[in-house]
Each structure stands twice: as C-alpha cells, then as structure tokens.
Amino acid sequence: MKSLKEVSGGVCAPAGFVAGGIHCGIRKNKQKKDFALIMSKVPCAAAGVYTQNLVKGAPVVVTKRNLSDGVAQAIICNSGNANTCNKDGETVAEEMCGLVTKVSGITAENVVVASTGVIGLPLDIAPMADAIQQLYDSLGDDSQSAAEAIMTTDTVPKSVAVEFEAGGKLCHVGAIAKGVGMICPNMATTLIFITSDVNISSKMLQRALSEDVKSSFNMVSIDGDQSTNDTCCILANGLAGNEKITQPCPDYAAFRAALHHCTVKLSKMIARDGEGATKLIECNVRGARSVKMARGVAKAVIKSSLVKAAMFGSDANWGRVLCAIGYSGEPVDVNKIDVEFRSVKGTLPVCENGSGVPFDEDFAKQVLSRDEVEINVGLKMGAYRASAWGCDLTYDYVKINGDYRT
Secondary structure (H helix, E strand, O other), X not given: OOOOEEOOOHHHXXXXXXXXXXXXXXXXXXXXXXXXXXXXXXXXXEEEEEOOOOOOOHHHHHHHHHHHHOEEEEEEEEEEEOOOOOOOHHHHHHHHHHHHHHHHOOOHHHXXXXXXXXXXXXXXXXXXXXXXXXXHHOOEOOOHHHHHHOOOOOOOOEEEEEEEEEOOEEEEEEEEEEOOOOOOOOOOOOEEEEEEXXXXXXXXXXXXXXXXXHHOHHHEEOOOOOOOOOEEEEEEOOOOOOOOEOXXXXXXXXXXXXXXXXXXXXXXXXXXXXXOOOOEEEEEEEEEOOHHHHHHHHHHHHHOHHHHHHHHOOOOOHHHHHHHHHOOOOXXXXXXXXXXXXXXXXXXXXXXXXEEOOOOHHHHHHHHXXXXXXXXXXXXXXXXXEEEEEEOOOHHHHHHHHOOOO
16 A cells, blocks of 8 residues: 655645636735635535634635535635625625636536635725636646735745545645634634545545544644634545545545645644744643543643743743643643653753753753744643644734734
8 A cells, every 4th residue: 555645736736626826906015926716627525614703704604605515616715805894795705706607617606715814804806806817827736826825924835735545546635724823713723725636425524624623723823813714625526536435444544644644734834834933832742631631731831822932032931831731621630740842952851740850951942942842741641642733922923913904
C-alpha cells in the first residue's frame, strides 16, 4: 500500500479540480487579490462545519442551505468584506452563487459561498459581477492564486495536499485556508476549503469532517475571539475511482488520516501566522483521564493571554501555565502536574508534581527565543493526550486590530 505523502497543487491536487484568484476591486489595494473560485468538473459529495456564533455572516446561512442535500460543485469567495449584519446580505450571497452559474452552468444551489473581512459594511455585487468572467478564465491547476485571494491579514497563503491509497486507487486531499485573527471557535477556524477525488458518500464525508475538526481546527486559538463567518467545507468528486466509501472501513481510515494530516498542517500554519505573531506555540498534554480533559487543558494554556505574552518575551513564567490549567474547568490533580518548555535549542523542565524546579535562566531564554516553542504538560492521571496551537501575543496584534476597519 502506498504511504501518505505530501504533494503540490493545494486544492487542485485532487483530480478534476481547478482554482483561480484575482483582484476585482473589493479591496482598495490593487496588489491584493480579493476574489476566488474553486470548481470541480463533476458534482461532488459535500460537507461543512460552521461558526457557532449567533451572529452569522450571510454566506454561512446560504452555504448551509445549499449543502443541505450534501452536493456541491464549486466554491466562490471574496475577501475584504464579510457580508455580515447587512439587510441584503443573503441576496448578495445568492447573487454570488448565481455568478458561478452564469459562467459555468453549475446550478447556484450547488455552490458554496464565503466572504471574509470587515463586518457591517454592505457588499456590492457589481465588482464581482464585472470580474466573474476574468475569474473563470483564470482557473488553472494550481491553487496559489485562490489561496492568496481569500487572505485578509494573513502574511502568507496557506496550502497543503497529500496523496494516499484507497481501494487500490491513488487518491488525494488538498486544502487552502486563511486566518489569522478572530480565532478561537467551537467548530472550525476562519475559512478552510478542502477538496478530494476520493469516492465517498456525503454522510461519511460529514462524519469525517465533524470528527476531525475536534482535534485540529477546534484546537487553535489566536486571540480568543470567535468569527461570524467561520466555514470549513469539503468537496469530494469521486474521480479517483475507488469503491465508494459508505461505512467505516480501512479505506475510510486512510481517508481520515489524509484529511487529518492536512487539517493539522493548516492549523499550525494559521497559528504561526497569527496577527502580529512571532512564534508558533504548541501545547501538548499527555496523561489525561479523558480526551475531553486533555483538550480542555491544552486549549486553556494556548488561550491564556498571560502565557502568550510570556512567550513573546521569552520568559519561562511556568506559573502562568499552571494557572491556566487550574481554571480550565478540568478536574486535574494539581499535585501531579509536570511542565517543560522545548524548542530546537533543547528541553527545559520547569515544574514537577505541581512545584517548581531550579533551571538556568540563560538557557531558558535560549529555548524560548525560537520561532517554534512547545509547552509540554504531563498530568499523570491516564492515557489520553491532545495538542493545541496558538501564537505569542505581541504589540503588533493591537496595532493591526486598532484600525482594522479604517
């Protein structure tokens, strides 16, 4: 059996998918792309997870309605305007779906629509209507331009793809994502578009995605804020030709592994590129009594503003880690907790059985001054583990969000 391997192409790595991205005029900076389209040659099984914020962007409402039958064939997205809290928001979102119909013939109800950017500003359909043919003509077999077009405050595009084997057929999963603020959701993070050529039912696709986000995108926190437009959707067109996956089986497990590789890779990319961030922080919790406990502790540490600030200053203030664990709501035994910091410079134990241990401050500074730092927590209560990802809290985060709208 062929082992899972990363490949190029992003959402275009799976057979039958094309993508493109252009500047249409929503964003003032003409150098920034703001209009993206992803299409499959054939209809796809489709699934999605969305923000649980009570204030939802109009595209979320329309996409949920369009995916109610588990079928989609295209994804259209704009950046620069979230199309949220607008009286005509749903109408505009539906019109965006109609633009896809105009150039491709794909039924509007088979289109996923997404928007990201400033909340509360009306979204004008005119720039997109004027540019839809140009966008359609830009479609190709590399998703770089689409990954760029969905960015807001991201500094780099985020893309990943893998190939694997299912039913003796070579299959692929590809994905692009954008962050990088308003991130601490209950379902997924920001906008994530995933494609696959595996042959799978929409029911099993939804099951796989809903389970996966619990240990991938749900475990990311940049700033503790939950977006109104979070959407993570996946389209699978079946062109790999494997026997259709309709129930749990080895092929389903192989697909789940490929999906999880992509979602974890994107989770780390999003955390690393958090607004103003200089470091990727990973909290690994082991020895928990349950998965819930492991995830709760890991997320509490990653969400702590004081921990994040300490990481920015390369300060081995491990007491803040224990503090976060203590208010996580999980019934841990505080007298058993071990904590260590680790980076490419080495490993620094700072706490054993809930009490501090001596350490060299100069070495601590070396360990924490790297651009990737692990906070490893041992609970010594069971066999469960979990990881969460975030970033440091810097001066630039305030600068970015102080005048984001203007």
